[in-house]
Structures are given as C-alpha cells and as structure tokens.
Amino acid sequence: MAMVIETKGLTKAYGNHTAVDHLDLEVQKGEIFGFLGPNGAGKTTTLLMLLGLSEPSFGTASVLGFDPCRNPLQVKSKVGYLPENVGFYPEMTAGENLAYVARLNNVPEKQVNELVMETLLLVGLADEAAKKAGAYSRGMRQRLGIAEVLIKKPELVFLDEPTLGLDPDGINRMLDLIVDLNREQNITVLLSSHHLHQVQRICTQVGIMSQGDIIAQGGIKELAQQIPGRDGEPESTLEQIYMRYFKEA
Numbered sequence: 135m136a137m138v139i140e141t142k143g144l145t146k147a148y149g150n151h152t153a154v155d156h157l158d159l160e161v162q163k164g165e166i167f168g169f170l171g172p173n174g175a176g177k178t179t180t181l182l183m184l185l186g187l188s189e190p191s192f193g194t195a196s197v198l199g200f201d202p203c204r205n206p207l208q209v210k211s212k213v214g215y216l217p218e219n220v221g222f223y224p225e226m227t228a229g230e231n232l233a234y235v236a237r238l239n240n241v242p243e244k245q246v247n248e249l250v251m252e253t254l255l256l257v258g259l260a261d262e263a264a265k266k267a268g269a270y271s272r273g274m275r276q277r278l279g280i281a282e283v284l285i286k287k288p289e290l291v292f293l294d295e296p297t298l299g300l301d302p303d304g305i306n307r308m309l310d311l312i313v314d315l316n317r318e319q320n321i322t323v324l325l326s327s328h329h330l331h332q333v334q335r336i337c338t339q340v341g342i343m344s345q346g347d348i349i350a351q352g353g354i355k356e357l358a359q360q361i362p363g364r365d366g367e368p369e370s371t372l373e374q375i376y377m378r379y380f381k382e383a
C-alpha cells in the first residue's frame with residue numbers, strides 16, 4: 135500500500151521549547167487515521183508542517199510524494215485542511231462562499247456552479263445553498279467547512295476536531311460523512327480529535343502523540359494486545375488503551 139504521509143525525524147522548536155520532537159509518522163493511503171494526544175502534544179504543529187505552513191527546524195516530511203517545504207503549492211492543491219474553527223463570509227450564501235473558494239483554487243469559471251452544487255449535495259447542504267453562511271447552525275457550518283475542503287478534490291484531508299460543538303445527531307452525521315468520503319471518494323483522512331469513542335468508531339489506525347513524538351501507532355486491536363489491562367486481558371476501548379499509555383508514560 136502506498137504511503138501518503140511519511141516523516142523522518144521531523145522536529146519543530148519554538149525557542150527553547152521543542153513542540154515536535156524527531157517525529158517518525160507513517161500514514162498509508164486509504165486510512166482514516168486518528169491523530170491523538172493530549173493538549174499541547176504537538177498535533178497542530180505537525181499538521182502545519184505537513185501542509186507547508188510552518189518550516190521544520192529539523193527532519194523531513196513527505197506528503198503524497200512531495201516535500202511540503204519545497205513544494206507547498208503541490209501539497210496544498212491535493213491536501214484539504216479543516217481547522218478547528220472555520221471562517222466564512224457571513225453575508226454570502228453557502229453557495230457563494232463555496233464558489234469563492236472554487237475560484238481561489240483556479241476551478242474554471244464554467245465548472246464553478248456545477249462543482250458547488252455537487253459538493254453541497256455531497257455534504258448534505260444542497261437544500262441550504264441559498265442561505266447566508268452567517269445564519270448557519272454549528273453543524274451546517276462544519277459541513278460547509280468540509281465542502282470548502284472538498285472543492286479542490288483532495289486526495290488527503292486533515293480534519294481538526296470536526297465534531298466540536300455538534301449535537302449527537304450532528305456528530306453521527308459528521309462521522310458517517312467522513313466514512314463516506316473515505317470509502318466513496320477514496321480520500322485518506324487524518325482526524326485529530328480528543329473524542330476517543332468517535333475515533334474508535336471510524337478510524338482504521340491511530341497514532342498517539344505525547345510531548346512531540348508518537349508513542350504508539352497501530353490498529354485499535356493491535357494496540358489493545360500491546361498493553362494488557364489490570365486483569366492481564368487486553369483493554370477493549372480506545373479510551374482505556376489511551377489512558378493506560380498516559381499512566382505508564
């Protein structure tokens with residue numbers, strides 16, 4: 135299977151503080167990869183380096199075969215990023231916001247409208263296209279954020295807490311959407327989240343980061359086998375597995 139992300143010794147220091155510390159991360163094509171770790175572990179700093187938005191202090195990264203430092207435009211054209219808080223033009227409709235992003239991504243004018251409708255349909259917002267983004271609910275805003283990410287037809291997406299602030303139904307719909315994008319559109323997903331039961335539901339692999347480095351990586355079953363619970367049996371939930379790493383770290 136092809137590797138879509140590979141870092142070797144990737145390091146980012148802010149003054150005396152090393153936020154990412156000789157990170158070796160591997161993500162295969164087709165995964166929904168749960169990128170986990172406590173606040174301040176270095177996840178966002180890693181994502182910014184993978185996107186070419188922040189320069190590593192040391193080490194290398196390869197994203198879809200490109201070095202984000204040397205070829206940031208190639209990486210940006212194929213990788214979508216949904217940050218924790220997405221911003222829109224509130225006075226513009228959802229369709230207008232998306233059309234704007236499509237044009238920024240050099241989509242030919244003739245194709246803009248069709249692509250906008252196609253993308254709104256994909257994220258379940260086709261009926262809300264004419265509503266101003268400022269009047270959107272939190273769940274609709276998250277979906278519109280995903281639509282903005284999808285408009286450039288990415289091969290890989292980074293989603294930072296995509297279910298933040300959503301109600302239970304919104305969470306379920308968002309998780310189902312992520313699985314659909316992965317399966318139907320062949321998009322590899324890197325999902326950064328603190329909601330471990332959600333991660334357990336949809337992720338095929340997880341990587342747990344602590345103090346700037348990955349301390350565990352694998353399928354959930356695999357990780358459960360690596361660290362036995364108190365009674366010597368494998369832990370069954372990702373939350374139990376995760377807590378055990380932190381107790382022993």
Ligand SMILES: Nc1ncnc2c1ncn2[C@@H]1O[C@H](COP(=O)(O)OP(=O)(O)OP(=O)(O)O)[C@@H](O)[C@H]1O
Pocket residue numbers: 148151152153171172173174175176177178179180
């Ligand atoms: N621009 C910056 N300047 C200085 N220090 C920074 C900067 N950005 C991040 N840091 C520090 O780097 C460390 C890693 O931060 P980062 O945001 O990557 O963590 P995270 O794993 O994404 O956390 P969270 O789960 O809270 O989003 C933290 O100690 C943070 O304070």
